[in-house]
Amino acid sequence: MQAIVMTGVGGPDVLVAREAPTPHPGVGELVIRAEAIPVLFPETKLRSGEFPLAVEPPLVFGFQAAGVVTEVGPDVDAGLIGQRVAVATTGFGAYAEFVCVPADSITPIPDGLSSDDAAAIVMNGSVALALLHTAALTGTETVLIEAAATGVGSALTQLAKEFGAARVIATAGGPQKAAQARKLGADEVIDHTDPHWPQRLRETLGDATVDVTFDSIGGPSATAVLDAMTPVRGRMLSYGWLSGAPAEVTATDLITRGLTLTGCAGPDWLARVAHARTETLRRAATGSLESVVETVLPLEQAGLAHQLVESRSPIGKIILRPGPIAG
Numbered sequence: 001m002q003a004i005v006m007t008g009v010g011g012p013d014v015l016v017a018r019e020a021p022t023p024h025p026g027v028g029e030l031v032i033r034a035e036a037i038p039v040l041f042p043e044t045k046l047r048s049g050e051f052p053l054a055v056e057p058p059l060v061f062g063f064q065a066a067g068v069v070t071e072v073g074p075d076v077d078a079g080l081i082g083q084r085v086a087v088a089t090t091g092f093g094a095y096a097e098f099v100c101v102p103a104d105s106i107t108p109i110p111d112g113l114s115s116d117d118a119a120a121i122v123m124n125g126s127v128a129l130a131l132l133h134t135a136a137l138t139g140t141e142t143v144l145i146e147a148a149a150t151g152v153g154s155a156l157t158q159l160a161k162e163f164g165a166a167r168v169i170a171t172a173g174g175p176q177k178a179a180q181a182r183k184l185g186a187d188e189v190i191d192h193t194d195p196h197w198p199q200r201l202r203e204t205l206g207d208a209t210v211d212v213t214f215d216s217i218g219g220p221s222a223t224a225v226l227d228a229m230t231p232v233r234g235r236m237l238s239y240g241w242l243s244g245a246p247a248e249v250t251a252t253d254l255i256t257r258g259l260t261l262t263g264c265a266g267p268d269w270l271a272r273v274a275h276a277r278t279e280t281l282r283r284a285a286t287g288s289l290e291s292v293v294e295t296v297l298p299l300e301q302a303g304l305a306h307q308l309v310e311s312r313s314p315i316g317k318i319i320l321r322p323g324p325i326a327g
């Protein structure tokens with residue numbers, strides 16, 4: 001089968017199109033023929049070596065796909081064959097024509113939702129829903145959504161008011177991304193490419209404070225954001241480190257301001273995210289969550305797809321498609 005092999009740790013050119021053995025399902029597994037493979041921000045970090053790899057290359061790269069079930073393991077319901085599903089692998093193997101996954105990790109794709117749209121929204125939406133359920137907004141609170149124009153931030157921005165935000169302040173990089181964040185539902189947008197953006201946040205707030213921060217930038221700006229948060233009630237949910245480092249926040253920083261930080265990572269967190277996949281695809285199919293696809297590229301252009309993600313230019317998800325691109 002056609003696959004993208006990560007040949008080593010490094011630049012996008014370590015992703016090489018090669019023939020690889022077609023996987024067959026074992027006990028508790030199934031195989032899909034992939035129609036749409038989303039390129040994920042954390043994948044670029046694993047490829048570059050910024051995040052540690054659990055296994056040594058060479059390996060078939062990628063974590064998620066959407067497509068049609070073609071084969072099931074001996075103990076798996078054969079009625080699944082022919083169904084369209086979104087899948088997450090347990091560790092690599094998704095940048096390929098055929099993808100093998102645990103059968104209990106699939107999410108059926110509702111009729112009317114394309115595989116491209118399902119692949120583009122499933123992670124953004126399920127992480128956003130898990131964050132919003134965890135935040136338990138009261139209906140009167142001000143939230144800060146960092147990096148709101150794309151990815152998880154874009155889904156958070158679309159859903160925040162429905163989940164009880166009264167005022168949504170967002171950050172984005174540059175005018176085009178700021179316009180996108182506003183279109184998605186942000187009331188005010190601050191340009192986070194300004195190194196002094198937490199100061200701009202305080203100016204935007206005036207006498208008000210932020211009750212909940214969805215922190216995806218991390219690094220030193222997280223500490224500066226704490227000064228703009230509501231004492232005693234303020235919660236920071238830390239789920240990403242786009243700046244290259246997690247929120248540089250100490251217990252003393254939190255205690256002296258009376259704030260809470262919730263770390264949104266690890267196996268139990270990921271189980272919560274996985275639980276939200278069905279609701280995500282239902283919402284995308286019924287229109288209460290918009291899936292944004294930047295472009296669809298042939299699978300063999302995975303390296304170019306990583307370059308584009310690293311350029312920070314895309315507004316939506318880049319989708320890889322095995323075989324010829326139709327239309």
Ligand SMILES: NC(=O)c1ccc[n+]([C@@H]2O[C@H](COP(=O)([O-])OP(=O)(O)OC[C@H]3O[C@@H](n4cnc5c(N)ncnc54)[C@H](OP(=O)(O)O)[C@@H]3O)[C@@H](O)[C@H]2O)c1
Nearest residue numbers: 041042147150151152172173177239240241242243264312
């Ligand atoms: N904990 C979890 O469950 C979980 C799950 C998925 C993702 N994540 C994390 O969440 C973060 C966002 O992931 P995603 O999939 O939403 O990403 P994405 O869709 O690729 O969006 C990344 C966006 O972040 C902005 N960005 C990039 N580098 C930045 C920097 N140094 N400072 C500020 N903004 C920067 C860029 O937007 P601008 O052009 O507007 O700057 C870029 O378009 C990542 O850190 C990822 O690892 C966590």
